[in-house]
């Protein structure tokens with residue numbers, strides 16, 4: 001029996017582990033390796049440069065800028081859709097005419113790709129005939145032709161709004177599922193004990209949604225790391241690097257400037273940052289596990 | 294005392310109406326961007342350049358769709374995307390099922406640690422492995438083919454597929470597996486005949502998520518393909534921007550056409566998708 | 578003080594009426610048990626008393642005050658659920674103190690009162706645990722702790738012990754009885770367990786299809802059921818129902834209008850062959866202190882249950898003769914109503 005189990009285990013795990021190891025773990029290791037070289041991408045000859053790439057990072061103004069933008073992007077791209085999706089789910093979690101229609105409307109953008117979302121929002125932000133400025137003109141009566149995506153102080157946040165619009169539906173669906181999973185008798189205890197609607201939300205509903213939040217945050221982190229696409233489409237990191245993130249910076253260094261060694265160093269740093277996030281996430285997960293099993 | 298008390302009229306509760314109005318306003322706001330694309334796709338370039346992209350079209354103009362769909366490049370792009378998405382979706386789910394089954398039903402010493410390593414793979418930025426992968430596929434001469442895109446999507450899908458499948462398999466009672474084994478079933482038969490048929494909702498969730506992510510992806514085909522007849526639809530749309538630079542309507546029509554497959558997949562699996570989310574995903 | 582009155586209480590879900598007019602007065606400090614078949618409306622009644630379910634018509638009065646439209650929290654009622662309904666994210670202490678903390682009482686006062694409650698329920702060492710880390714009996718004690726901490730006027734229990742194993746059930750039953758004696762509060766208790774109902778109740782209320790069939794002390798219901806339904810429902814194993822003409826009832830005076838007779842298993846006795854109705858033993862159930870024999874009689878469609886002493890040596894398949902104690906036979910008319918007792 002035990003031998004049987006061992007054989008099956010090996011047989012079943014072989015393929016997934018092989019693929020994952022070869023195309024994820026191994027490249028990750030090589031990334032570390034390249035980060036100590038000055039490889040340019042084509043030339044088979046390259047030199048070891050020690051920690052030179054990392055030394056360059058410390059003095060790279062653009063790297064610092066990209067790191068700050070990445071932090072802003074990650075936090076906003078996780079917090080905004082999560083909060084919005086939670087709000088929508090709380091509103092929708094009741095008997096309402098048209099509830100199915102509302103859910104579909106809020107979910108719809110998830111099916112669209114970053115390329116398409118980017119294009120839609122480029123039209124909305126278009127200075128002359130874009131929807132946003134048109135509405136602003138009508139509402140205020142004044143002239144508005146602000147180029148949202150071409151101004152350093154609005155570019156990143158304009159993309160974040162577009163991103164939130166797209167991602168909200170996913171967290172809404174997960175929170176709705178979480179809300180239906182809250183046992184009715186726990187809410188009845190709130191009634192009997194005299195909890196106000198606010199107390200019920202803060203002290204019972206939100207804590208009980210923790211498992212959903214774990215999933216939402218996980219998916220948001222994954223998706224926001226992929227946020228490369230939408231930034232590439234909408235701003236390309238510009239103007240004047242005002243929406244440049246680490247992923248974009250690394251892409252530019254590696255594939256536009258052909259400094260693969262330096263690009264690898266950036267991805268190593270990006271990876272280390274991700275490890276910190278993962279660490280925090282798993283610590284939270286253990287706490288959740290104790291309570292919810 | 295015995296007088297039966299007439300029920301006082303129900304207190305008027307303003308909440309449902311308020312919430313309905315709030316949701317209606319939000320729904321309109323949410324629909325606006327998509328509506329813009331639909332509207333643009335139904336207007337002539339002339340109409341749009343007159344400056345009313347956002348108004349209702351006077352007549353239904355289908356020329357943009359005709360233009361977009363008759364472009365042979367678009368056919369190529371769509372076909373390429375399908376050739377990437379179908380195998381990568383199937384592949385990543387299959388591998389996730391295999392690994393998830395072991396972690397849920399055949400745990401061993403160290404399996405939890407291994408599982409955590411796999412799941413951690415979900416969180417790290419894919420850009421971190423871009424350069425080595427490029428070099429690896431370059432070395433075997435696969436750059437500018439669809440293969441690297443398929444393989445990388447399959448590999449990167451393993452963490453999420455393993456996580457969801459393990460969590461779902463964990464909800465299938467062990468007694469079912471043991472009963473089947475007592476009856477003489479092999480582990481493989483337990484998986485394919487007993488456990489998998491019970492896991493359709495989880496498979497549906499993964500099918501929707503993976504199909505959508507892979508179909509919509511931009512980064513990997515951008516890195517691994519060069520020539521126009523190897524590009525996928527999302528890259529194609531960006532490339533065609535030049536060709537249709539002022540033809541907003543054609544761009545809109547293209548976007549809609551490119552989004553239809555993911556919409557169709559979602560609608561097809563919708564019932565299972567919601568159920569799978571409720572049953573499996575919430576248990577982190 | 579906290580006398581509870583239900584006045585022509587009705588409840589419909591959509592077009593389906595599930596509570597069809599209840600009138601009931603429960604005295605202050607009384608322990609009342611609701612019993613009845615599944616789906617007869619016990620939980621619904623309890624939830625209307627708690628205020629969790631809207632009343633379709635009629636009134637709930639508490640200490641003379643109409644509380645029909647009062648919010649649940651304003652009624653001074655506590656409820657203990659079958660599922661315990663503990664908050665998984667709160668420790669035992671926080672679960673017990675939940676209601677107090679909602680009222681923003683000082684932390685120290687809450688802690689002191691939680692500790693006092695925990696002592697009486699032997700939960701002291703468990704205060705820092707989470708519900709997941711407790712056994713079923715401990716969870717139920719936490720649920721009870723949460724209900725008593727606010728000094729409610731009325732306690733409602735909806736099958737609180739049905740998720741526990743038999744031994745724990747007995748232990749918790751005693752604890753609830755002790756609790757009632759100490760608090761002297763009004764308690765309403767729903768159960769499917771005959772022993773719980775008989776031992777805990779001052780009065781038992783028998784429900785059937787949204788109506789009350791009979792209200793009375795446990796022994797009154799057992800000895801003088803108002804109708805065939807109550808007679809059959811109270812008592813385990815159930816009363817035997819017989820057609821008036823059968824051999825077992827031969828020689829008994831049948832009251833006018835009687836359509837059916839009932840006799841409890843302990844009121845049948847084995848006699849020498851020829852002295853009573855003949856039959857054969859089909860099945861024997863030995864419980865230790867007593868033994869139940871299921872007998873097949875030639876002129877009855879169902880088996881007849883008979884109680885025997887624990888050391889009775891009867892074996893399945895033996896032929897026996899039995900007699901009914903004449904003054905213990907109950908008679909029912911065509912509508913199922915009990916006829917006046919024929920006992921001398």
Ligand SMILES: Nc1ncnc2c1ncn2[C@@H]1O[C@H](COP(=O)(O)OP(=O)(O)OP(=O)(O)O)[C@@H](O)[C@H]1O
Pocket residue numbers: 590595613614615616617618619620621622
């Ligand atoms: N929310 C509801 N909507 C519609 N019908 C309901 C609802 N709640 C209860 N009912 C119906 O009301 C009747 C009484 O239900 P109730 O839960 O009070 O029974 P009960 O006596 O507590 O049964 P049990 O012993 O099984 O707990 C049942 O027929 C049930 O189907």
Ligand SMILES: [Mg+2]
Pocket residue numbers: 619620621735
């Ligand atoms: Mg009930």
